[in-house]
Amino acid sequence: MLLFRHFVTATALTFAPLAAAPKTFELATATVADINDAFDAGALTSEKLLGLYLKRIEAYDKAGPKVNAVITLNPKALDEARALDAERKAKGPRSPLHGIPVVLKDLIDATGMPTTAGFTPFGAPLPPRDATIVARMKAAGAIILAKVSTTNWFGHGFEDTHPIGESLNPYNLDLSPGGSSNGSGVAMAAWFATLAIGTDTSVSVQSPSSNCSVVGLVGTYGMVSRAGIVPRGATQDRPGPMGRSVYDVASLYSIIAGWDAEDFTTFSPMGHFPQGDWAQQLRGSSLVGKRLGVLREMVPAGPEFAESRAIFEQAITDLRAAGAYVVDPILTGNPTIAADTSQGRGRTAEYEKFGFTDAYLARLGAAAPFKSTAEMIAKVGKDKFSASMLTAAELPPPEKSPDYLARYAARQMYIDLIAELQARYKLDGFVQPFTLVVPTPNSAARTAGAGTGARRGGSYGDRPGVNNLTSTTGLPAVVVPGGYTPKQNFPIAIQFFGQAHSDLAILKLAYAFEQATKHRKSPPTTPALAGEKFTYEVAAGARVAAGQ
Numbered sequence: 001m002l003l004f005r006h007f008v009t010a011t012a013l014t015f016a017p018l019a020a021a022p023k024t025f026e027l028a029t030a031t032v033a034d035i036n037d038a039f040d041a042g043a044l045t046s047e048k049l050l051g052l053y054l055k056r057i058e059a060y061d062k063a064g065p066k067v068n069a070v071i072t073l074n075p076k077a078l079d080e081a082r083a084l085d086a087e088r089k090a091k092g093p094r095s096p097l098h099g100i101p102v103v104l105k106d107l108i109d110a111t112g113m114p115t116t117a118g119f120t121p122f123g124a125p126l127p128p129r130d131a132t133i134v135a136r137m138k139a140a141g142a143i144i145l146a147k148v149s150t151t152n153w154f155g156h157g158f159e160d161t162h163p164i165g166e167s168l169n170p171y172n173l174d175l176s177p178g179g180s181s182n183g184s185g186v187a188m189a190a191w192f193a194t195l196a197i198g199t200d201t202s203v204s205v206q207s208p209s210s211n212c213s214v215v216g217l218v219g220t221y222g223m224v225s226r227a228g229i230v231p232r233g234a235t236q237d238r239p240g241p242m243g244r245s246v247y248d249v250a251s252l253y254s255i256i257a258g259w260d261a262e263d264f265t266t267f268s269p270m271g272h273f274p275q276g277d278w279a280q281q282l283r284g285s286s287l288v289g290k291r292l293g294v295l296r297e298m299v300p301a302g303p304e305f306a307e308s309r310a311i312f313e314q315a316i317t318d319l320r321a322a323g324a325y326v327v328d329p330i331l332t333g334n335p336t337i338a339a340d341t342s343q344g345r346g347r348t349a350e351y352e353k354f355g356f357t358d359a360y361l362a363r364l365g366a367a368a369p370f371k372s373t374a375e376m377i378a379k380v381g382k383d384k385f386s387a388s389m390l391t392a393a394e395l396p397p398p399e400k401s402p403d404y405l406a407r408y409a410a411r412q413m414y415i416d417l418i419a420e421l422q423a424r425y426k427l428d429g430f431v432q433p434f435t436l437v438v439p440t441p442n443s444a445a446r447t448a449g450a451g452t453g454a455r456r457g458g459s460y461g462d463r464p465g466v467n468n469l470t471s472t473t474g475l476p477a478v479v480v481p482g483g484y485t486p487k488q489n490f491p492i493a494i495q496f497f498g499q500a501h502s503d504l505a506i507l508k509l510a511y512a513f514e515q516a517t518k519h520r521k522s523p524p525t526t527p528a529l530a531g532e533k534f535t536y537e538v539a540a541g542a543r544v545a546a547g548q
Helices: 002-014 032-041 046-060 077-091 132-139 182-189 206-211 246-256 278-282 303-321 349-367 373-380 387-394 402-424 443-447 469-473 503-517
Strands: 021-026 070-073 101-105 143-148 195-200 215-218 238-243 291-295 325-330 429-433 477-484 491-497 533-538
Touching: 021 032, 032 246, 032 533, 046 070, 046 077, 046 101, 046 143, 070 182, 077 143, 101 182, 132 143, 132 246, 143 182, 182 195, 182 206, 182 238, 195 206, 195 246, 206 215, 206 477, 206 491, 215 246, 215 503, 238 246, 246 278, 246 477, 246 503, 278 503, 303 325, 303 429, 303 477, 303 491, 303 503, 349 373, 349 387, 373 387, 402 429, 402 469, 429 503, 469 491, 477 503, 491 503
Parallel strands: 101 143, 101 195, 291 325, 291 429
Antiparallel strands: 021 533, 070 143, 195 238, 215 238, 215 477, 429 491, 477 491
16 A cells, blocks of 8 residues: 555655746747747737737837838738637648738739839739739738838939838938838838848848848759849849848748749749748757858958948857857959959849830730830830930840850859859858948938938949848848948848858758857837736646756
């Protein structure tokens, strides 16, 4: 009997339940995984999450600091959130993005929401079909919360034909948030949604991600379909995810990457598409023993870059401290590599612009405001269009242009060069500063006397100190917050990139650096609001012996 009592007591101790554990949710830093944990615990719903973001948009987009990123809110977003909450309760989540709000650069078609292209004469057509990547996100349960600003796609910067005007950088309202996915960068910096999509022809995902201290990814050319997106150039255009963590960006990329019969470029990466949630494969990523190269010919050395360059040099120190083997310098023998891959010498978009845009208009069908790009210019008037648009109208077809063919050949040469260098030095990837340029003041700051000479067009991949290499070549790249300049609190990003189809390896490098350094901080102009931080109980899922 005594032995039996001892067995019962021991058994009871072995299966004694753990007490519920408290967990804190904070909107400013919550990843997709954190949000799903709160969903699973019943502490958060998609409807509540959406409400938190809508309050932030109300407080900071057209009020408060007026960062001015949102063009159109989805009027059905709350209804969609409620329906997805009910579905989660009845059937479980479709994917990690179930009930997660995403904003789109307003070049990307989503049914029920107009596409403005940042150009009022475009007429804000209502597309009859979702862009391919939007259809993928919706199938995964994501909610399209808003369409956000882009640079005036056909006209002059943010002037009279832009629907809302310039967006402001939450880290320094006087400085540019970058372009042309400016609205996506600002929305992520100010926490207007969990995730965003931008598009990149010449640094247009990486520039606002860098300037707004968020993470931006451009995958290998062809990994993500462009169907249903107002284009710029067939050879360089890529949609890319933007967010506040590498984990989140990887989670969204895993949904949007894939083959699409509407975009022939998605045939080339066969065998390289995600087969599951790549975010889960980032956990445990380490820099120990990773070999990273620095292309020093891409890093300018002028005194005007001193503050920004110091941040990059610290990143090199941090990488080595985390166990990476940094091969520095790697010299290509071509001191003009940065200039060769800039917009001025490497860009092909103007030759492709009319044909690619006309194909998009054909996809719109009856909703298209114009039958062709040439008709749009003729009806709207040349004075409303940018110089690059008017130049494109006069260029010969790509296959008949010696200049285009030379640029295209140079693009392939640099793709091959990066692959050759990565193999020669046995590298896991490359690390570079994305940009060492602190932008000049925006138009509002200039009006107030803060300075002169700001760019109005958003993207600036042709400026000295801006790394346009991956946008010209279509190689995979991730930009991660690297620090802030002391005088202007301007974010500086560190870029990780590699040869074609090394997307997951590059994400792992970026994630390991992010976790080792944790540089990102929230901007001062859009602070937390009431209700964005709360503690909830997590029921124990395991039982252990008392006292263990």
